[in-house]
Amino acid sequence: MMSKVLAGTAQTGYNVWQANFDRHPQPTRKGGILLQETERQEEQARVDRVTRIIANQLTAAQAELAKAKAETRRLDENYGENTKVNTFEVDDRMETNAAVQQQKNMIAGQMESERILQDTERRLHTLADSPYFGRIDIDEDGDQETLYIGTATLMDGNDHFLVYDWRAPISAIYYNGTLGNVTYDTPVGPQQVALIRKRQFQIENGQIENMFDTNETVGDSVLQHVLGQQTDEYMRNIVSTIQQAQNDIIRNTDADLLIVQGVAGSGKTSAILQRVAYLLYHSRSQLDADQMILFSPNRLFSGYISKVLPSLGEKNMRQVTLAEFLGQRFEGLHVQSLFERFENDMANFPETAQVVRRYKESPEFMDRIHDYIRTTPPHMLQFTAIDFDGETFFSQGEIQRIFARLPENMQLADKFLRTKNVLITRLKKRLRRMAREEWVEDEVSLLPEATIEAWTRDKAFDSPDQEMHYLARKLVFRRYEPVYDAIYNNYFLDVYQQYAQFLSTARPNEIPAKVWVEMIAEFRQNLETHYLNLSDAAPLLYLRDLLTGGGQNHSIRFLFIDEMQDYSLAQIAYLRHAFPKAHFTLLGDRAQDVFSAHYEETDRLAAVRQMFRGGRISAHTLNKSYRSTEEITNLAKELLPAGADITAFARSGEKPAYLICPHTEAIATVSREATTMLRTNKTVAILTKTAKEAESLYARLSSEVPVKLMTEHDRSLAAGILILPIYLAKGLEFDAVIAYDVSAYNFGDTRSADVLYTICSRAMHNLVLIGIDRPSPLLRKLPSTLYDYQDLRPTSAATITLH
Numbered sequence: 001m002m003s004k005v006l007a008g009t010a011q012t013g014y015n016v017w018q019a020n021f022d023r024h025p026q027p028t029r030k031g032g033i034l035l036q037e038t039e040r041q042e043e044q045a046r047v048d049r050v051t052r053i054i055a056n057q058l059t060a061a062q063a064e065l066a067k068a069k070a071e072t073r074r075l076d077e078n079y080g081e082n083t084k085v086n087t088f089e090v091d092d093r094m095e096t097n098a099a100v101q102q103q104k105n106m107i108a109g110q111m112e113s114e115r116i117l118q119d120t121e122r123r124l125h126t127l128a129d130s131p132y133f134g135r136i137d138i139d140e141d142g143d144q145e146t147l148y149i150g151t152a153t154l155m156d157g158n159d160h161f162l163v164y165d166w167r168a169p170i171s172a173i174y175y176n177g178t179l180g181n182v183t184y185d186t187p188v189g190p191q192q193v194a195l196i197r198k199r200q201f202q203i204e205n206g207q208i209e210n211m212f213d214t215n216e217t218v219g220d221s222v223l224q225h226v227l228g229q230q231t232d233e234y235m236r237n238i239v240s241t242i243q244q245a246q247n248d249i250i251r252n253t254d255a256d257l258l259i260v261q262g263v264a265g266s267g268k269t270s271a272i273l274q275r276v277a278y279l280l281y282h283s284r285s286q287l288d289a290d291q292m293i294l295f296s297p298n299r300l301f302s303g304y305i306s307k308v309l310p311s312l313g314e315k316n317m318r319q320v321t322l323a324e325f326l327g328q329r330f331e332g333l334h335v336q337s338l339f340e341r342f343e344n345d346m347a348n349f350p351e352t353a354q355v356v357r358r359y360k361e362s363p364e365f366m367d368r369i370h371d372y373i374r375t376t377p378p379h380m381l382q383f384t385a386i387d388f389d390g391e392t393f394f395s396q397g398e399i400q401r402i403f404a405r406l407p408e409n410m411q412l413a414d415k416f417l418r419t420k421n422v423l424i425t426r427l428k429k430r431l432r433r434m435a436r437e438e439w440v441e442d443e444v445s446l447l448p449e450a451t452i453e454a455w456t457r458d459k460a461f462d463s464p465d466q467e468m469h470y471l472a473r474k475l476v477f478r479r480y481e482p483v484y485d486a487i488y489n490n491y492f493l494d495v496y497q498q499y500a501q502f503l504s505t506a507r508p509n510e511i512p513a514k515v516w517v518e519m520i521a522e523f524r525q526n527l528e529t530h531y532l533n534l535s536d537a538a539p540l541l542y543l544r545d546l547l548t549g550g551g552q553n554h555s556i557r558f559l560f561i562d563e564m565q566d567y568s569l570a571q572i573a574y575l576r577h578a579f580p581k582a583h584f585t586l587l588g589d590r591a592q593d594v595f596s597a598h599y600e601e602t603d604r605l606a607a608v609r610q611m612f613r614g615g616r617i618s619a620h621t622l623n624k625s626y627r628s629t630e631e632i633t634n635l636a637k638e639l640l641p642a643g644a645d646i647t648a649f650a651r652s653g654e655k656p657a658y659l660i661c662p663h664t665e666a667i668a669t670v671s672r673e674a675t676t677m678l679r680t681n682k683t684v685a686i687l688t689k690t691a692k693e694a695e696s697l698y699a700r701l702s703s704e705v706p707v708k709l710m711t712e713h714d715r716s717l718a719a720g721i722l723i724l725p726i727y728l729a730k731g732l733e734f735d736a737v738i739a740y741d742v743s744a745y746n747f748g749d750t751r752s753a754d755v756l757y758t759i760c761s762r763a764m765h766n767l768v769l770i771g772i773d774r775p776s777p778l779l780r781k782l783p784s785t786l787y788d789y790q791d792l793r794p795t796s797a798a799t800i801t802l803h
């Protein structure tokens with residue numbers, strides 16, 4: 001018999017489920033065979049029984065919830081009454097406060113019970129249609145048990161497990177184990193059991209649609225069924241079909257750095273979302289969703305994945321895009337977004353600028369900042385006077401002197417804090433003095449009655465003089481609040497000047513002085529227009545944090561970055577600094593490097609590992625692609641130099657098509673193809689290389705077919721025909737994709753292969769590539785068996801290009 005601690009559920013009580021209809025037939029043959037009809041009937045009888053129990057529990061939970069809601073309402077009304085009655089009498093105020101506090105506590109308690117009941121109701125609803133998806137029969141020292149695994153725990157009235165949560169330690173066997181002896185982790189250490197059967201179910205509306213025994217992690221036929229479905233606006237959870245390699249990522253709880261390199265569609269995003277649910281389940285008492293943050297590639301993606309965690313009964317973690325994160329930290333400046341930069345690069349990105357950017361985005365550059373801060377003498381700090389209303393409150397010299405008088409061996413950040421405190425103390429002293437000046441009294445006497453009333457509420461004065469003095473101080477402190485804020489927010493240091501000063505010391509030998517000086521001039525010029533280049537953002541923040549001792553968030557425990565290839569190493573280094581308590585999970589695919597493939601050179605993984613040296617590092621590779629049909633994956637992977645490593649999940653569909661049309665026919669061709677695809681697909685995405693192309697295509701196409709242009713401000717996807725640049729489609733998937741303008745000038749050489757690969761790998765079921773006038777050599781050099789080629793140009797044009 002298995003104890004609760006070994007089974008590892010989060011429930012109370014000592015439980016073993018041994019319903020009397022469990023049997024332990026001999027293990028079936030490897031690979032999944034169809035079971036006898038009698039077994040199916042027995043399993044269906046169990047499903048019926050469990051479904052009835054769920055229905056009963058649901059009715060009871062709903063009744064309790066209704067009762068709880070009524071009670072909350074009653075308390076709420078009562079709360080209003082109590083406060084109203086007692087505040088009439090001033091003497092009753094204290095008593096009222098105590099009563100109100102008690103009332104508040106009761107309401108808070110009541111709301112909490114309501115929340116728990118709501119969670120139960122939601123959980124039961126989820127289980128009602130499909131109570132479980134797996135069964136394992138195990139033998140532990142001659143003790144045999146049958147366990148069923150589903151999205152949540154379900155117990156009967158006697159505290160017997162009817163369904164085990166997929167995250168319970170024992171459930172790991174279902175995902176990891178092949179038949180025979182298996183080990184699984186428990187809170188008291190590894191346990192060994194013999195796995196004698198693994199059975200999979202597809203249950204819909206309480207009916208077993210499919211069931212079979214298997215020795216695999218999850219049988220291919222189940223996966224085929226799941227992957228063959230049309231896409232939704234929202235990503236779905238994959239708990240019933242998690243693959244072994246994904247399971248290792250999901251269940252890793254101790255890595256300080258977990259890196260996943262996975263090919264397009266290999267389930268990286270799915271794996272992190274299940275991982276979040278897993279971590280929350282396992283550290284329920286110490287970890288909250290608010291202590292986790294996901295850096296997502298764009299806002300559409302944030303919306304797209306937003307339903308997965310709630311479908312697993314968990315709260316969503318915080319989500320932020322890099323642009324949002326930087327925007328919040330540079331108030332008043334516009335930080336160039338990755339997308340803007342990409343569009344600019346497409347127009348003009350000379351080699352010299354590439355060298356400079358590569359350097360500024362390197363970990364060495366961040367190290368250089370660190371050294372600079374350590375070695376900068378105080379007189380080099382770019383303090384700036386604090387002026388307000390035409391008056392200098394603190395001159396640069398005064399600030400400099402405060403700083404210089406501090407002990408030499410004190411840490412820079414501590415010195416900075418001390419300077420700040422001295423400034424605040426001096427400001428307060430000065431304002432107190434000022435409050436005694438005559439003009440203040442004059443102004444107080446002109447204050448409206450309502451203001452005086454508001455400022456003196458809850459105050460008692462011994463004399464009119466005392467009241468006047470109080471009001472005078474209040475007025476002065478309010479008037480000069482911006483000065484206080486400026487000190488508080490460290491505005492007495494001009495970080496931008498400081499950064500420019502740092503830049504002037506940081507030129508590496510390989511970059512000519514002229515180029516470097518021009519770069520600094522451009523940085524200053526941009527500042528004038530409140531603009532900051534993306535490559536300066538992370539170094540600047542790092543410099544600011546090190547100088548001022550701020551900027552770090554100690555409450556985040558887990559940080560996830562999806563599409564890590566879109567982050568510079570300097571940005572990752574900054575995040576590591578900014579979230580010092582966080583375990584990092586980084587997911588990426590080097591081949592989907594849409595933004596920087598043309599200038600990046602470094603071995604990023606080695607560099608990231610270096611940043612986490614000394615910590616526990618766990619690296620995973622996912623080479624199997626699940627999203628697309630075999631035909632689409634086989635074409636996409638051939639576009640890459642190292643594509644041979646990618647394996648396609650065996651699900652067949654139509655061969656991708658490559659159509660070449662003359663430019664005069666481009667719109668008609670896209671329009672026709674999109675309309676045809678929409679007959680059998682819910683979403684058809686027309687993907688372009690840049691936003692400019694997407695806009696111009698939209699302008700011409702929208703009069704032909706109903707189509708929606710997606711921009712970086714959109715937060716949700718819709719069914720129908722969509723147009724968007726590939727970088728906004730990162731992390732997303734569509735039933736059908738049209739890759740637009742896959743022509744010689746747009747996809748002329750291998751530097752754009754990553755972009756084309758990313759475009760193709762967004763398609764689940766159908767892919768059509770449309771080239772205009774001249775075919776792309778990237779495709780023409782591939783084996784012609786990988787796609788159906790149709791040349792729609794007049795014969796003469798076709799002949800000219802092909803020779």
Ligand SMILES: Nc1ncnc2c1ncn2[C@@H]1O[C@H](COP(=O)(O)OP(=O)(O)OP(=O)(O)O)[C@@H](O)[C@H]1O
Pocket residue numbers: 223226227236238241242243246262263264265266267268269270271589592626627730731732733761
């Ligand atoms: N184990 C699985 N069971 C069912 N579906 C899966 C599984 N793994 C992945 N998928 C499906 O494959 C598709 C791709 O998954 P996901 O988006 O997580 O991959 P990814 O590696 O993040 O892709 P990309 O890097 O291309 O954005 C999704 O539809 C997902 O539901």
